[in-house]
Amino acid sequence: MNEPSLGTTVAPATPAATPAELIAALTDTDRLREIGRVDFAHPALKAQLDAITARTASELGLPISLVTLVLDTAQLVVGSHGLDGWISAAGGTPAEWSFCAHAVASGEVYVVPDSAQDPVQRDNPLVTVDGIASYAGVPLVSASGHVLGAHCVIGAEAQDFSAADLDALARAGDEVMALLAEYAH
Amino acid sequence: MTLAAKLAHVPAQNQMTGSDGTQNLTDDGARRTVTRYDLARPTVGHVRQSLERLVPEDFDSVWNGLLEESGIHGFEQDRESLERLLTVMTLSVHPITAICARAQAVRLASFDHLSANHPTAEVEPPP
Numbered sequence: 001m002n003e004p005s006l007g008t009t010v011a012p013a014t015p016a017a018t019p020a021e022l023i024a025a026l027t028d029t030d031r032l033r034e035i036g037r038v039d040f041a042h043p044a045l046k047a048q049l050d051a052i053t054a055r056t057a058s059e060l061g062l063p064i065s066l067v068t069l070v071l072d073t074a075q076l077v078v079g080s081h082g083l084d085g086w087i088s089a090a091g092g093t094p095a096e097w098s099f100c101a102h103a104v105a106s107g108e109v110y111v112v113p114d115s116a117q118d119p120v121q122r123d124n125p126l127v128t129v130d131g132i133a134s135y136a137g138v139p140l141v142s143a144s145g146h147v148l149g150a151h152c153v154i155g156a157e158a159q160d161f162s163a164a165d166l167d168a169l170a171r172a173g174d175e176v177m178a179l180l181a182e183y184a185h
Numbered sequence: 186m187t188l189a190a191k192l193a194h195v196p197a198q199n200q201m202t203g204s205d206g207t208q209n210l211t212d213d214g215a216r217r218t219v220t221r222y223d224l225a226r227p228t229v230g231h232v233r234q235s236l237e238r239l240v241p242e243d244f245d246s247v248w249n250g251l252l253e254e255s256g257i258h259g260f261e262q263d264r265e266s267l268e269r270l271l272t273v274m275t276l277s278v279h280p281i282t283a284i285c286a287r288a289q290a291v292r293l294a295s296f297d298h299l300s301a302n303h304p305t306a307e308v309e310p311p312p
Contacts, residue, residue, distance in 0.1 A: 027238050027239055029239055029240070029281055032239070032280070032281055032284045033280050033281065033284075035284060036280035036281070036283060036284045037280075071284055071285075071287060071288035071291075072235055072238070072239060072284070072285060072288055073231075073235055073285075073288040073289065073292060074287075074288035074289070074291035074292050074295075075291075076287065076288075076291060086295070086298035086299060086302070087295075089294070089298050090291060090294035090295045090297075090298050091291055091294060092291040092294075092295070093291070093295055094224060094291070094292050094295055095288070125221060125222040125223070129221055129222065
């Protein structure tokens with residue numbers, strides 16, 4: 001990742017959505033219908049999303065980057081770099097463990113510099129068992145204003161994210177959203 | 186109630202009850218949970234609850250149509266019934282139904298992969 005230095009803004013941890021906000025956002029049927037219009041299983045789309053995640057991971061110097069679509073009870077991983085193990089095999093995770101769901105619910109960037117110290121995420125099994133130590137994700141907002149998912153990076157160690165990191169993530173998120181729109185019918 | 190519990194909670198009336206009044210907790214592992222993750226295997230009842238939340242006004246017609254197409258009664262807890270229901274839902278022209286099925290399929294796949302590598306335990310029956 002871009003090393004925060006003197007004079008470089010470090011993005012603070014952002015507040016997580018409340019359970020009520022999460023449920024309201026995840027069960028928004030207009031949002032889900034829009035996700036349903038995306039041909040997210042198309043191999044060409046996956047290849048392009050994988051390429052973006054590989055570039056994002058490299059730019060931010062982190063091992064994992066994902067593109068997710070957050071459904072009502074689960075998140076789908078539709079593009080990824082550096083992901084293996086059960087999440088890759090299952091194609092996603094239950095929604096209640098999804099960091100990206102918080103970006104979906106708030107429509108804002110969601111940053112967790114140190115998951116083990118974060119009051120919302122410290123008991124998340126993706127943290128306690130699978131070892132997610134840090135996270136930054138930007139919402140994927142469609143032209144109609146629905147937040148379909150997130151583009152994110154995941155670290156195996158606690159760390160700060162700089163404003164430059166989040167700018168790079170946001171630019172890649174715009175690319176991801178344009179691609180998803182291209183594969184929507 | 187936690188978010189996980191709200192998303193995964195199955196109303197008591199949807200749970201299978203035996204002729205002696207006891208609940209069937211061992212049918213194909215349906216009432217088991219991966220303890221380290223607190224993840225229960227999805228059942229037909231979980232799908233029903235999701236659809237009740239997503240299509241409240243059309244729920245009865247949507248649900249009854251799905252039961253008829255999949256040839257189940259709606260209170261089963263076995264895996265085969267769940268998979269038949271999800272298959273029908275995935276092919277549905279109703280977009281919300283198909284998305285709901287996709288999400289439950291991810292939850293089922295998550296359970297399968299996690300239960301293969303972590304201990305599971307029988308879920309406590311509701312009081």
